[in-house]
Amino acid sequence: MKIPSAAFAELTKIVGKENLLTDEVSLSVYAYDCSLSRTRPDALIHLRQAEVIAPVLKVLHAYHIPFVPRASATNHAGSCAALNGGIILNVAPLNKILQINTQEGFAWVEPGVTGGDLQDALAPLGFFYAPDPASERVCSLSGNLAQNASGARCMKYGGTIDHVLEIDFVLPDGKELHLSRQDGGPDFIGLIAGSEGTLGIIKQLKVRILPAAKHIKTFLVTFPSLADSVQTVSDLAAEGIIPRCVEAMDDVTTRAVEEFAHAGYPLDAKALLILELDGTPAEISEQEKQLEDICLKNHSLKFLPAKTEAERQKLWFGRRAAYASMARLAPNVMVGDGTVPRSELPRALEKVRRILDEQHIYASLLFHAGDGNFHPQIIFDERNRPDTVRVTKALKEILQACVDCGGTVSGEHGVGVEKRAVMAYQYDKPTLDLFEQIKRAFDPDNLANPLKLIPVNYAEKAREQAPLSATTKQLAEKILLRKKVHAPCLITGENSRLKTKGTNALSTQTLNRILEIDKTNYTVTAEAGVTLKNLARALTQAGVYSILPNGKGTLGGAFCSGCLPSFYAQVLGIEALLPDGSLVRYGGKLMKNAAGYHLTRLFAGSQGTLGLVTRLTFKIYAKPVPAAPEKPFVRENGHLLWTSIKKQLDPGDLFPILAGEKNV
Known part of the structure; x- marks a missing residue:
C-alpha cells in the first residue's frame, strides 16, 4: 500500500527520522x-521508547495503515509477515528489565526483553522464570505471550499464559489499557496470550518469578522405540509424578545433535527422554526410584543420571541445539507444532511417520512429551519448488492427523499465515465466527497484524459441527425464544452466588452429567450444572483429585463467577451457547492449545454475560492438591474490553452486565 506523506511526517515527528526506515535493505531484513513467508512491508519503525507506541498507533489508525508488531521473529508460522504491506513495528529495542522484586515475586519488563536475559538477571538472586522455550536466548517475553510459547517446564509449571500477572497494552486505535489478573470479569491477559499481535501491542509485562530450586536432578534415558518413551510419560502421570521437565527425541534428532553439539547422547537407541526432577533431596530420591522402575517397565536401555552440573547443562545444550543441528543439514527447516492428548501420542506418531515415509521426507521428531506437544523438523531446500510443495503438503497432513487424534494444529508456535487454512479443519463455523467477533471487538478496522489466525472464506471450508446433546439443544431453543421476545435473562446454576429471585433466570441444572473421568490423560469432562459436591464425591470414588473446593455451587459457577480464578488454568476445553443460540467448542484433553483465541479465558469470570457455558474439561491429579482459594462474589462492572466483546456477541443485551449490583 502507499503510505500518505502526511502520515510519514507525523510518524517522523514522533519517532525520529532515524527510526522510520523505507530503504530496501531494511525492508528486506524485516x-x-x-x-x-516472505512479504515486503512498506516501512519499518524501530520503537525505542515505550511512550511512543500509543501515539504511533493513533497515527496509523487515523490513516488506516496496517501494522505488524515484531520482536525477535522466532516463530515458525509467518506471524510476523506483513501480508497487507503497511508498517513493521519493531519492539526489540525495548529491552530493559525495569524492576525485579524478589520479596513479592515479580519482574516488570519491556516487551523486547529475552527469556535468557531475564534468567541471567534472576539467577544471582536465587530466582527463575518458569517458562523456558528452547529459543529463550533470543525469543522475547512479549513474543512468548503473543504465541503462548512455554517450553520444557510446562508440564509442572504451566505455560506463559499463567506466569504473566499484568500487562500494559495498547489497542490498535492507540487506547492504552492496564490489565491485571486482579481485575474482575473475563481473563483478558489469557485471551491476549496466543493472539499473535492481532489484538494490539504489549507495552510492558509484569511476570511471576519463583525461587530457584535448590536441588535438581536430570536423567538421560534411552529406549528401543519412540512408543516406549512416550508410554513412559503417560505412566509417570498415572503415578502422580510431575517432573520438572520431560523431553523426548528420536534417533534422527540425537544423531544430528551429536554431530553438532556433542551433548553425549547415546546413538544406539531409537529414542531418548531427558527427565528432570526438582524438590527436596528426599522427594527427588523417592521419585528417582519410581522413575527408574517405570522406565524399566517400558524397556529402557539406559538410565543415566547427570553426575555434575556441567553434565546436566550439556544435556540441555543438546536439546536446545536440536533446531540448529537440523538446520546444518539443509537450507531450510520446516517445524511442526501439533499437540494431542498424551494418550494419543503413540497413534499420532505412527500417523506422522507414515506421512513422512509416503512423501519420502527426512525429518526429526522431538517433543515436550509431558504435554503431548511434538515438533517434526523437516529439512528441505525451498529453491526446489516440487520439494517445497511436498514438504508443505506433508506438514498440513501431519497437523490434520493431530486434529484427528483429538488434538490441535498448534501447541505453542501459533497459527500465523502458514497454518491459517488448516484452522478450518480443526474448528467449526460458529467457533471461527467467534474468533472473528473477538478480532472485531479489539480491532474493528482490521489494522493489527491482519490476515492471520482466521481462515479466509472459512464458511464453506469449516469442519461440520458435531450434534448438540438433547439438553444443550433445549437450552439453545430457550435462548432463541428469549431473544425473539426481547426477554433478558440471568444465567444461574444452583443460584448459590447470584441469589436472584427474578423470573428471568436461565438455569443450568439440567446440565448435570459427569461425562468422563479419564485417568490416562488425567482430565474430567463434565456439564456445567454438575454440583461441586457431586463432583467431589465422584472424584473421590475414582481415586483422583482436583483443586475445586467441596462446597456450594456448580462447576459452571466455579468457572464463570470469578470466585475461583486459580481454576482458570485448570480448564482445558469448553463448550458454550452464545446469545444467538449457536454452540462453540474449544480445546479438550490438551495440555496446550495455541490455535486461535483462548476461549476458555474469555468465558472465565464472565458471569454469564457472554453466553452459557455448557461443558468443561479440566485437569485432575493422582495425588491430593491444595484447594483453590475462594474470593467473595461481586457482580462486576463491565470494563472497556468486556463491553466491546459483549457488543459483538450480544448486541441485544440478552445476558446483561448488571453494573454495580452486588450479591452476598
Whole structure:
C-alpha cells in the first residue's frame, strides 16, 4: 500500500527520522521470520521508547495503515509477515528489565526483553522464570505471550499464559489499557496470550518469578522405540509424578545433535527422554526410584543420571541445539507444532511417520512429551519448488492427523499465515465466527497484524459441527425464544452466588452429567450444572483429585463467577451457547492449545454475560492438591474490553452486565 506523506511526517515527528526506515535493505531484513513467508512491508519503525507506541498507533489508525508488531521473529508460522504491506513495528529495542522484586515475586519488563536475559538477571538472586522455550536466548517475553510459547517446564509449571500477572497494552486505535489478573470479569491477559499481535501491542509485562530450586536432578534415558518413551510419560502421570521437565527425541534428532553439539547422547537407541526432577533431596530420591522402575517397565536401555552440573547443562545444550543441528543439514527447516492428548501420542506418531515415509521426507521428531506437544523438523531446500510443495503438503497432513487424534494444529508456535487454512479443519463455523467477533471487538478496522489466525472464506471450508446433546439443544431453543421476545435473562446454576429471585433466570441444572473421568490423560469432562459436591464425591470414588473446593455451587459457577480464578488454568476445553443460540467448542484433553483465541479465558469470570457455558474439561491429579482459594462474589462492572466483546456477541443485551449490583 502507499503510505500518505502526511502520515510519514507525523510518524517522523514522533519517532525520529532515524527510526522510520523505507530503504530496501531494511525492508528486506524485516520481510520474513522463521517461516517460509516472505512479504515486503512498506516501512519499518524501530520503537525505542515505550511512550511512543500509543501515539504511533493513533497515527496509523487515523490513516488506516496496517501494522505488524515484531520482536525477535522466532516463530515458525509467518506471524510476523506483513501480508497487507503497511508498517513493521519493531519492539526489540525495548529491552530493559525495569524492576525485579524478589520479596513479592515479580519482574516488570519491556516487551523486547529475552527469556535468557531475564534468567541471567534472576539467577544471582536465587530466582527463575518458569517458562523456558528452547529459543529463550533470543525469543522475547512479549513474543512468548503473543504465541503462548512455554517450553520444557510446562508440564509442572504451566505455560506463559499463567506466569504473566499484568500487562500494559495498547489497542490498535492507540487506547492504552492496564490489565491485571486482579481485575474482575473475563481473563483478558489469557485471551491476549496466543493472539499473535492481532489484538494490539504489549507495552510492558509484569511476570511471576519463583525461587530457584535448590536441588535438581536430570536423567538421560534411552529406549528401543519412540512408543516406549512416550508410554513412559503417560505412566509417570498415572503415578502422580510431575517432573520438572520431560523431553523426548528420536534417533534422527540425537544423531544430528551429536554431530553438532556433542551433548553425549547415546546413538544406539531409537529414542531418548531427558527427565528432570526438582524438590527436596528426599522427594527427588523417592521419585528417582519410581522413575527408574517405570522406565524399566517400558524397556529402557539406559538410565543415566547427570553426575555434575556441567553434565546436566550439556544435556540441555543438546536439546536446545536440536533446531540448529537440523538446520546444518539443509537450507531450510520446516517445524511442526501439533499437540494431542498424551494418550494419543503413540497413534499420532505412527500417523506422522507414515506421512513422512509416503512423501519420502527426512525429518526429526522431538517433543515436550509431558504435554503431548511434538515438533517434526523437516529439512528441505525451498529453491526446489516440487520439494517445497511436498514438504508443505506433508506438514498440513501431519497437523490434520493431530486434529484427528483429538488434538490441535498448534501447541505453542501459533497459527500465523502458514497454518491459517488448516484452522478450518480443526474448528467449526460458529467457533471461527467467534474468533472473528473477538478480532472485531479489539480491532474493528482490521489494522493489527491482519490476515492471520482466521481462515479466509472459512464458511464453506469449516469442519461440520458435531450434534448438540438433547439438553444443550433445549437450552439453545430457550435462548432463541428469549431473544425473539426481547426477554433478558440471568444465567444461574444452583443460584448459590447470584441469589436472584427474578423470573428471568436461565438455569443450568439440567446440565448435570459427569461425562468422563479419564485417568490416562488425567482430565474430567463434565456439564456445567454438575454440583461441586457431586463432583467431589465422584472424584473421590475414582481415586483422583482436583483443586475445586467441596462446597456450594456448580462447576459452571466455579468457572464463570470469578470466585475461583486459580481454576482458570485448570480448564482445558469448553463448550458454550452464545446469545444467538449457536454452540462453540474449544480445546479438550490438551495440555496446550495455541490455535486461535483462548476461549476458555474469555468465558472465565464472565458471569454469564457472554453466553452459557455448557461443558468443561479440566485437569485432575493422582495425588491430593491444595484447594483453590475462594474470593467473595461481586457482580462486576463491565470494563472497556468486556463491553466491546459483549457488543459483538450480544448486541441485544440478552445476558446483561448488571453494573454495580452486588450479591452476598
